[in-house]
Amino acid sequence: MIRKLGLVMAAMGIAGLAWWASLFFAGEHAKTWYRVLPGVYRSVGAPAAYAIIESGRALLIDAPAHADIKALAALGVTQVDCVLLTHHHRDTCWQVESLAHAGVGVRGPKASAPWLTPPGVQQYWREALPLRSSRTAYLVVPRGVENIDLSLEGGQVIEWQSWRLEVVATPGHSRDHVCYLAHRKSDKSAIAFCGDCLAAPGKLWSPYTTDWDHWTDAGLKPAAESLRLLASRQPGALLPAHGEPILEGALNALHFTAEQVEKVARLKSYERYTKELLGKVPKYRFLAPEQSATDGEKPWSQISPHLYLTGNTYALVSQTGALLIMDPWGKRSVEQISRLQRDKNLGPVEVVLISHAHYDHYDGVYDLPEYKQCEVWTLDIVAEPLRQPLYLRHPFLDPRPVRITRTPKPGDTLQWREYSFRFHHLPGQTYYTMGVETVIDGKRCLFTADNWFHHDQYSGSGGWMGLNRGLPEGYAVSARRVLEIRPDWILAEHGSAMEFDAEDFRRRVSWAEAAMAAADALCVSGDHRRDWNPHRIAVEPWVVACHAGGEVKCELVVENTGPMLEVLVVEWYWPWMAEPLQQRILAPARQTSRHAAAITVAKNVAPGQYVVPVRVVSGQREDGSDVVMVLRVKP
Numbered sequence: 001m002i003r004k005l006g007l008v009m010a011a012m013g014i015a016g017l018a019w020w021a022s023l024f025f026a027g028e029h030a031k032t033w034y035r036v037l038p039g040v041y042r043s044v045g046a047p048a049a050y051a052i053i054e055s056g057r058a059l060l061i062d063a064p065a066h067a068d069i070k071a072l073a074a075l076g077v078t079q080v081d082c083v084l085l086t087h088h089h090r091d092t093c094w095q096v097e098s099l100a101h102a103g104v105g106v107r108g109p110k111a112s113a114p115w116l117t118p119p120g121v122q123q124y125w126r127e128a129l130p131l132r133s134s135r136t137a138y139l140v141v142p143r144g145v146e147n148i149d150l151s152l153e154g155g156q157v158i159e160w161q162s163w164r165l166e167v168v169a170t171p172g173h174s175r176d177h178v179c180y181l182a183h184r185k186s187d188k189s190a191i192a193f194c195g196d197c198l199a200a201p202g203k204l205w206s207p208y209t210t211d212w213d214h215w216t217d218a219g220l221k222p223a224a225e226s227l228r229l230l231a232s233r234q235p236g237a238l239l240p241a242h243g244e245p246i247l248e249g250a251l252n253a254l255h256f257t258a259e260q261v262e263k264v265a266r267l268k269s270y271e272r273y274t275k276e277l278l279g280k281v282p283k284y285r286f287l288a289p290e291q292s293a294t295d296g297e298k299p300w301s302q303i304s305p306h307l308y309l310t311g312n313t314y315a316l317v318s319q320t321g322a323l324l325i326m327d328p329w330g331k332r333s334v335e336q337i338s339r340l341q342r343d344k345n346l347g348p349v350e351v352v353l354i355s356h357a358h359y360d361h362y363d364g365v366y367d368l369p370e371y372k373q374c375e376v377w378t379l380d381i382v383a384e385p386l387r388q389p390l391y392l393r394h395p396f397l398d399p400r401p402v403r404i405t406r407t408p409k410p411g412d413t414l415q416w417r418e419y420s421f422r423f424h425h426l427p428g429q430t431y432y433t434m435g436v437e438t439v440i441d442g443k444r445c446l447f448t449a450d451n452w453f454h455h456d457q458y459s460g461s462g463g464w465m466g467l468n469r470g471l472p473e474g475y476a477v478s479a480r481r482v483l484e485i486r487p488d489w490i491l492a493e494h495g496s497a498m499e500f501d502a503e504d505f506r507r508r509v510s511w512a513e514a515a516m517a518a519a520d521a522l523c524v525s526g527d528h529r530r531d532w533n534p535h536r537i538a539v540e541p542w543v544v545a546c547h548a549g550g551e552v553k554c555e556l557v558v559e560n561t562g563p564m565l566e567v568l569v570v571e572w573y574w575p576w577m578a579e580p581l582q583q584r585i586l587a588p589a590r591q592t593s594r595h596a597a598a599i600t601v602a603k604n605v606a607p608g609q610y611v612v613p614v615r616v617v618s619g620q621r622e623d624g625s626d627v628v629m630v631l632r633v634k635p
Contacts, residue, residue, distance in 0.1 A: 032071035036245045037191060037237060039184075041075065043067035045620035047091050047241035050193055052182070054161040057081050061180060061193040062241060063106075065094035066620060080104050081160065084152075086195030087177040088115035089139040089209070090613060091622050092241055097145045106148040107158075109169075111176035118144030125611055129543065129630065130389050130397040132359060134214035134465060137174065138206075138534060138626050142573070142611035152178060162186070170197050170230060172223025172261075173209050181233055189236035192250070197226060199243035201253035202260045203524050206624035208466030208532045210261075214395070214429070215463025217265035224265060227258040242524070260522050267472075267515040270452075270460030274507050281455060284501035291495030292457050295360075296332050300340055303489075303497055304441040310336050312361055312493045314447070316440065318417035321347040326436075326447055327355050327493060328364025337368070351416050354378040354404075355449035357385045357432035358396035361493065366400060377414060379423050379434035380407040390543035393535065393628075394432070395468055424481060426451055427474030429462030435478070437485060446487040446500075451478060452508065453496040461508075464515065466532045472519060473529060476512035479505050529561045536561075537568075537616050537625040539597075545632040549603040554629060556595045556614070558587040565589055568623070571615040575631075576602040580615065607635040 033041040033051065043049045045066030052059045058072055060083040069080065083099055085108035086092060093116070100106050114120040115137050121144035124137065154169030158180075165182040173196040183190040199205040210219035231254035238246040238253060246253050266272055275281055286292055288301035288309050296311030308315040313333045314326040323346055328334060340346060349370040354362040354377075365371050378386065385392050386402040408414055410425040419438055426435035428451030436447040450462035464470045482490070487500050519528035530536055536559045544552050560566050566587040571580035585595045614627040 032068045033075060036239065036247070040191070040239070041072075042239070042245065046243070046622060047196075050239055051075075051077070052160070052163055053077055054163070057161065059084065059160050059163070061239075062086055062092040062195065063095035063099055064092050064241070065615060065622070067095065069095065069099075082107060084158070084165070084180055084193075085109070085112065085116075086179065086193065086241070087174045088112040088137070088141070089174060089196070090141050091139060091615075091624075092195065093141060094615075096141075096148065100145055100147050106145070107152055108148060108150050109152050109167075109176045109178045110150055111153075111169075111171075113150050115140045115176070116145055116148065116150060118146065120144060125609070125630075130399055131393075131395045132397070134395050134468060135212065136395070136467065138209045138467075142575075142613050142628070154178065165193075166190075168192075168230060168233065170194070170226035172219060172226045173197060173204065173206075175212065175219075177226070179230060181230075181235060190233065191237040191239060192230060192233075192235035193239050194230065195241050197223075197230065197240070198238070198253065198257045199240055199524050201246070201249075201256050202521065203243065203257070204261065204522055205240075205242040205524055206531060206534075207264075207519070207522055207528075208534050211465040211467060213463075214465040214468045214470070215268075215459060215461070217268040220261055220265035220268065224258045224261040227254045227261065230254055231258070260518070264515070264518045264522050267511065267518050268459070268463065270508060270511050271455050272459070273511040273514070274455050274460065274504070278507060282501045282503040282507070284454075284499040284504060286454055287489060287497035287499065288495065291497070292454065294495040296329055296336060300336065304443065307440050307445075308340060309491075309495065309497055311495055313337075313364070314491060315340055316419065317344070317346060318350075318419070320417060321345070322417060323347065323349045324351040324353065324416055324419070325349050325368075326353045326491075327361040327449075328352060328368060329360050329362070330364050331367050333364040334367045334369075337364075349374050351375045351377060353421075353436060353447070354382065354386065354402070355434055355436070355447060355493065356430055357382055357394065358430065358450070359398040360396065361449070362386065362402060363398045363400075365402060366398075371403070375405045376403060377406045377408065378404055379425060380409050381425055382432045382434050383407045385432055388541070391541040393538065393542045394430075424485075426478040426481065427470070428452070428478050429464070429468065429470045431469040431474060433478075435481070437487065443488045444486075445489045445491050446482065446485055447491045448482070448493075450493050451475065452490065452492050453494065454492075454498045455504070457494070457496050466534050469533075469535065471528060471532060472512045472515035476509055476516065479508040479512060483509070525562070527561055530559075531624060533559070534626040535559075537623055537627050539614060539627060539629040540594075542628070543630045543632065545634055546601055547634050548601050548605045548607070551598055551600050552631065553596070553598045556583075556585065556597055556627075557592060558585070558595070559592045560587040560589055563589050566618060569617045570595075570597075571617070572597070572599070573613045573615070574599060575610045575612065576605050601631070601633060605633050607633050609633075 049067035050061040082105040180193040212219035316324040389397040422437040424435040523531035570583040616623040
């Protein structure tokens with residue numbers, strides 16, 4: 001491994017010298033395009049476009065905003081024949097609409113249709129407000145593009161001038177990602193226009209896009225397989241959209257990156273970590289094994305004289321017969337509560353607790369007969385997205401606000417009947433998660449939401465995902481907190497009530513730390529808190545409603561985890577403006593800063609919903625965050 005890494009780093013050095021030499025000798029064209037290989041040019045900035053030039057004609061790979069396509073004339077280009085897209089992401093497709101309108105042929109993967117065609121894009125944004133699942137796509141264009149050819153599939157061959165380009169399906173960075181393996185018909189060695197398959201040896205650009213769901217390696221696994229598939233085709237050079245061209249050591253770079261991706265993929269699962277990597281798994285029992293991995297369809301299980309469980313929902317009974325409910329999910333949960341009240345001759349629901357900001361843990365409140373009279377408690381942090389579900393871009397939210405009566409802070413204690421509850425912030429599956437500590441029937445209990453499951457259930461945790469604001473660092477912090485509390489019982493959800501085992505939670509800390517290190521290593525910045533976070537730069541509120549002629553006010557929120565001040569140029573693409581509105585901001589190091597923005601909506605804007613993409617640039621590099629807001633113009 002050390003020898004392989006040395007070869008990779010040496011290759012990076014050679015490639016870097018070639019890169020800067022090409023910039024130096026390219027003269028004035030260094031400002032726009034420069035030669036990386038015979039007949040192949042790259043645009044400045046990141047992401048980059050590539051142009052294959054022959055006989056005064058050009059074939060482009062991707063169409064990012066930085067690419068000055070008109071400047072190709074200085075290289076003798078009189079006509080751009082076609083643009084080939086590697087995937088649907090907005091940062092590589094900024095100019096697709098204008099090119100298509102200008103009559104330039106645009107071709108892309110068949111699998112891109114849900115995120116580039118008008119019907120597909122319309123459906124995507126309709127389902128994203130709010131998003132009720134984690135199976136989603138990223139960096140989707142604000143509106144679909146007409147008159148583009150989305151028919152390319154793996155194995156197809158494109159003949160252009162003296163070049164032959166083969167489409168290689170490489171899902172991972174996105175579901176629809178492809179590479180183009182290209183060579184002149186007289187050449188033996190091919191070059192790979194590899195888009196965002198990798199950014200550098202061992203590095204992925206914006207790896208959060210491999211989070212195809214919130215708890216598995218669904219995107220990382222194909223990402224690694226795609227890298228190995230590309231390596232099997234023996235390319236002589238790799239030309240990525242982000243990062244320097246890899247002109248030497250291409251195979252080592254692909255294999256090394258695949259290994260790094262596979263390492264992170266394994267660490268998506270606590271179950272694999274504790275069983276396969278560590279072994280000698282601690283033994284601790286389910287408190288209600290019949291409820292494991294259930295959703296509330298089974299009858300109540302009585303865990304102790306005053307505590308019941310079905311699926312996601314706990315019922316705590318007071319000596320008076322009154323009820324406290326943790327996490328009512330849907331009408332089925334409400335029916336189960338009514339059945340328990342009837343069968344056990346219990347009183348009304350007096351308090352509802354909501355453990356975290358996922359609808360399958362609270363949307364039963366809307367149908368609960370006592371909802372308007374009972375109290376609803378949740379941690380102040382968790383209350384934010386529940387009270388304003390369209391303020392933040394976050395998955396698993398119900399569009400209806402929740403009426404919350406009390407919002408304790410971490411460390412606060414609230415009393416209900418004979419029970420005392422201490423509240424904790426337990427980030428993990430999502431940042432918006434609380435833990436609640438109490439004593440029930442002589443047992444010290446800790447409600448922990450979906451952070452942890454028994455190692456024999458699911459993957460042993462609620463998974464980690466950037467979109468869900470759930471990263472390994474949060475799990476490490478929360479697992480340490482559980483070790484400090486040392487409860488008797490962990491009252492996890494989806495039926496995973498279980499005994500607390502100290503060794504198990506020490507392993508959960510080490511799992512989170514290992515995942516942090518592996519994720520950091522895969523990130524271009526070396527910091528997963530930055531690169532694995534689509535919300536690192538975000539607009540709040542992300543949905544704004546106003547009338548035509550009214551004023552839109554919002555804030556751009558920047559999480560700068562690094563040691564340096566960030567100077568950012570922000571471009572707001574308001575639909576009634578021909579050119580983006582620019583804003584320059586300074587984001588202080590190691591803090592979250594908020595930057596006000598306001599604009600008056602043009603009076604002639606028709607009522608409707610408009611997706612407003614926001615492009616953030618530092619130097620000549622576009623930031624990897626998925627920054628967007630939604631404007632609803634009222635009649």
